[in-house]
Structures are given as structure tokens and as C-alpha cells.
Amino acid sequence: MPYFLTIKKSNMSRVISFISQKGGVGKSTVTTLIANLFFFKHQLSIAIVDADFPQNSISKRREKELRIIKKKKRLEHTYHKIYHDLKPYPIIKTNLESCAEVIRELKIEYDYIFVDVAGSLNQEGIIPFLREVNYFYIPILQDDFSTLSALELYMQLTTKIKPVSEEFRSCKLFFNKVPAKNKMVGIRKNFETNFEFLDDHINAYTIYERVYRSTLFPIPEKAQKPNLKIHRFANSIMHDLETVSSEKSMTMET
Numbered sequence: 001m002p003y004f005l006t007i008k009k010s011n012m013s014r015v016i017s018f019i020s021q022k023g024g025v026g027k028s029t030v031t032t033l034i035a036n037l038f039f040f041k042h043q044l045s046i047a048i049v050d051a052d053f054p055q056n057s058i059s060k061r062r063e064k065e066l067r068i069i070k071k072k073k074r075l076e077h078t079y080h081k082i083y084h085d086l087k088p089y090p091i092i093k094t095n096l097e098s099c100a101e102v103i104r105e106l107k108i109e110y111d112y113i114f115v116d117v118a119g120s121l122n123q124e125g126i127i128p129f130l131r132e133v134n135y136f137y138i139p140i141l142q143d144d145f146s147t148l149s150a151l152e153l154y155m156q157l158t159t160k161i162k163p164v165s166e167e168f169r170s171c172k173l174f175f176n177k178v179p180a181k182n183k184m185v186g187i188r189k190n191f192e193t194n195f196e197f198l199d200d201h202i203n204a205y206t207i208y209e210r211v212y213r214s215t216l217f218p219i220p221e222k223a224q225k226p227n228l229k230i231h232r233f234a235n236s237i238m239h240d241l242e243t244v245s246s247e248k249s250m251t252m253e254t
């Protein structure tokens, strides 16, 4: 299995947050899926900051996986095969107050830092953290409640944080848990005049809740729909990270 040591390559780290005010929209799931593909498939140096107290679902997931591995010989064997020259990516559990500082420290060693946090702007201490984030991606579900809450957060980030943050690069919405049969084009059209969206959305697939959400093992490469689609979504994130940062460097040159 060709897994190599992932080392920091760029002098500009990117801080990415899948963020929402509401729970249950897929922040932690999408963070874990994308982190997995960035780490194993693209071999990028990544870290996750879990500031989502008290759920801390990503840290708990890692702890649980480590416990299971110790009990199952076959998994332990696979683990040692993968982590021969590689270290698992770190998952740092922290609180909102320390979050900004933890991010600044991680930027010394890692290229991509994902932060899992509940994004309600009226929490004390959230502003210093928000000012560290380069890319905000807001999951939105197809029900009125979550839609309103996502649009409200989008407005707050673009009107209140963008003007005061030197780090702000992009804030985009994307639909998560889309029933596989839905045609998204029509639904997105209702919003697209006022809000920016990622090119792609994520379908609802139960496999995203299980094996695919591992923090230690790669998402299996299979020619199945859920697999092809999550790879495609990761590419649309990658595309956004690249285009927005090149736009930024162009404006800095002129």
C-alpha cells in the first residue's frame, strides 16, 4: 500500500471550516470525509481541530476506532501496514477560547487545517476563531428551517466577518443529504442570484455514516456511486481552494 509520509509543502496553510449554526446538518461527517480524501488520496498534510464541545464527535470517533483496532487482529494488522511510514493525522480537541491559538500553531506544521465547530455567532469568543478561517463551507439541507439558518450564517459571515478578517477567502453554501433522485439545478437556481454555492452537492448515502467516515482507514476505492460522488465533491472543494487563492494573489499583484 503506497502511503507516504505527508509533509508540509506550502508556506501558506489553508484553514477550512464546514460550519453551521444548527447541529445535524453534516459538519462532522463532511469534515471527516474530505479530510480522509485529502490525506489518503491526495497525500496532503492535514490536521483536524475539534472545537465542537460537547459533541466532539470526530475526536470520539478516533478514540473508538483506536479501541476497536486493539481488539481486532485483522484491523490491527492493516493499521500497521498503513502506518508504517505514516502517522495518523492529528485531531486536536479544544474549546472556542483556545481555538484561534491552536490553529496558528498547527499552521506551522500542516498545509490544511479543518475546524469542526458550531457556528453560532452569538457564542462568546467565536470572533477571534472566525478571523482565522480562510474558507467557510456551509452545509444546507432541503428543509425551510435549516435553509434559513444557513442563509443567515452566510449573511453574517459575509457582512460581519469578511470586512474585519485578513484571512477570509471564500464562503460558500452546499446542499448535503440530497436524496439521490433529486435534480439540484432547479433548487439552487432559487438562491444563486444572492448566494454563492460550491459546484457540487452531497447525496444522502448511509455508507457515509459508516466505513467511509473513518479517521484512520482510507475510503475504499470502488466504482460505486457514493464513492465516485464523494471524490467529485472533494474535487470541487479543491477547485475552490485553488481558484480563490489564485484570484487573491492576482489582486495582491495589481
Ligand SMILES: Nc1ncnc2c1ncn2[C@@H]1O[C@H](COP(=O)(O)OP(=O)(O)O)[C@@H](O)[C@H]1O
Pocket: 020, 022, 023, 024, 025, 026, 027, 028, 029, 030, 057, 176, 177, 178, 202, 203, 204, 205, 206, 208, 209
Ligand atoms: N451525506 C450524508 N449521507 C448520509 N448521512 C449523513 C450525511 N451527512 C450527515 N449524515 C448523518 O447525519 C447525522 C448528522 O451528521 P453530523 O455530521 O453529525 O452533523 P453535525 O456535525 O452538523 O451535527 C449523522 O448521523 C450523520 O451520519
Ligand SMILES: [Mg+2]
Pocket: 027, 028, 029, 052, 055, 057
Ligand atoms: Mg458535529
